[in-house]
Amino acid sequence: MAHAIVIHEQGGPEVMRFEEIAVGAAGPGEVRLRQTVVGLNYIDVYQRSGGYKLDLPASIGMEAAGVVEAVGEGVETVKVGDRVGYVMGTPGAYAEERIYPAERLIPLPDDISDEQAAGSMLKGLTVSYLVRRTFPVQAGQTVLLHAAAGGVGTIACQWLKKIGATVIGTVGSDEKAEIARAHGCDHPIVYTRDDFQARVMEITGGEGVPVVYDGVGAAVYEGSLGSLARFGTMVHFGAASGPAPAVEPKLLAGKALYFTRPGLAPHTATRELTLDIANALFDKIREGVKIEINQTYALKDAAEAHRALEARETTGSTILTV
Ligand SMILES: NC(=O)c1ccc[n+]([C@@H]2O[C@H](COP(=O)([O-])OP(=O)(O)OC[C@H]3O[C@@H](n4cnc5c(N)ncnc54)[C@H](OP(=O)(O)O)[C@@H]3O)[C@@H](O)[C@H]2O)c1
Structure with missing residues (x-):
């Protein structure tokens, strides 16, 4: 049985x-x-x-x-x-x-x-669609990634580095900062202690980042929007700290931001869609x-x-x- x-x-x-x-x-x-x-x-x-x-x-x-x-x-x-x-x-x-x-x-x-x-x-296929389909990251871009030492986070840090991006990653402790750094995170920020939005602005010379990958939700919502550059994209893909508030359209207007809430279900709705992100993951593991x-x-x-x-x-x- x-x-x-x-x-x-x-x-x-x-x-x-x-x-x-x-x-x-x-x-x-x-x-x-x-x-x-x-x-x-x-x-x-x-x-x-x-x-x-x-x-x-x-x-x-x-x-x-x-x-x-x-x-x-x-x-x-x-x-x-x-x-x-x-x-x-x-x-x-x-x-x-x-x-x-x-x-x-x-x-x-x-x-x-x-x-x-x-x-x-689940985690790697998520990274596969996030960095290739949702916001295709280009070499030389600086991105903000929350929970950078987690399951999705450690795979995302490594993948983003392979693309040639600079990774700013938030983490809950100094130990996790070391783990994130060991996986390619250029600027780990202990967001339970430091103001991550202020650090992002410092690191990017006041510009902000073109994309935030956010699997944390409520606790980082405002700071994430505030970390975006003009025309930036907020990719809200999870809520480990609790659901984010409803999006207030006016909040997006000042910098003409984009907000998206992607999920793995539509990205694996057909065999073709699934195998595309799976094969990209297997290739990255081989790399x-x-x-x-x-x-x-x-x-x-x-x-x-x-x-x-x-x-x-x-x-x-x-x-x-x-
Ligand atoms: N939409 C999708 O397609 C998709 C697919 C996969 C995963 N996700 C989402 O991505 C996120 C990460 O998933 P995962 O499985 O890889 O988990 P994980 O990142 O390994 O674990 C969650 C992490 O979130 C951080 N966190 C911040 N505030 C928290 C709180 N109040 N309670 C618990 N954790 C908190 C913690 O890292 P720190 O201590 O460093 O803050 C924790 O280790 C989740 O929100 C998940 O739902 C979404």
Whole structure:
């Protein structure tokens, strides 16, 4: 019998229970997966806590790596025994086995391990679309990136450096500043102590930056808008500190700013869109971008992993082993 983390109510980490589940057979267009490694992401916290509403009982989680165990009728893109990863779709990655749509699977190249895949599908594909599609960063530009020592943050710092950008990154402690610096962040700012907007203006000679990548939300909202240069783009892609306020159009007028709230769901809505950002990520890993797996927990201990993530104790990626 397979097991999964199941929630019967939304709330604190304690609502997650490791239970036996009935997986069932793969239907048309589906595969049955034996998962090896699950990736932990901040979206899992929103799913568990009620930030995103789920039909209960439910399993949570949005990325994993594993092996195809069985294929349903009409599946042509993968076969039994293939190593695959996936991101998004219906929540339910916190499981030993699951049914999943074949169309959404990402075949894993031999040189990408299951750990690397589960540690980077969601975070790395996010960076892939953020810096290539949402605001295509050019060599020589200076960008502001919040939570630069985190999962998305450490991958983004490295990727932005490879493009040739100068990276200003905010972090919650001096230790995290060192981690961000080690991954290519040119100017780490401890925003829990220093005024990051003032520092950005100092570093950019009063100009501001053309883009802010913000996965932190409420706590940095005003300072982020204030850090932008004329015609700059605010990329608000997450809310680890709580939801940002509603956008007041007048606030954008003074510098003719752009505001966008992108998500991975539309960026993985088709196989073509998904494989484009996945292949770009695999190429960057081959060019030297490291997926830093700094925390590993057993799947059954997912509650501990959530506590650490919410307490800002994690850096880089966190995986749950099956
Ligand atoms: N839209 C998308 O497509 C998409 C995709 C992936 C992720 N995201 C978002 O990107 C953000 C980062 O995701 P991640 O999984 O890589 O997480 P993470 O960055 O590894 O962890 C979250 C970090 O946010 C910072 N933070 C600031 N204030 C916080 C607070 N009050 N509580 C908790 N953390 C706080 C902490 O870093 P410091 O201590 O350094 O401040 C913490 O380590 C999340 O908001 C996530 O939802 C969005």
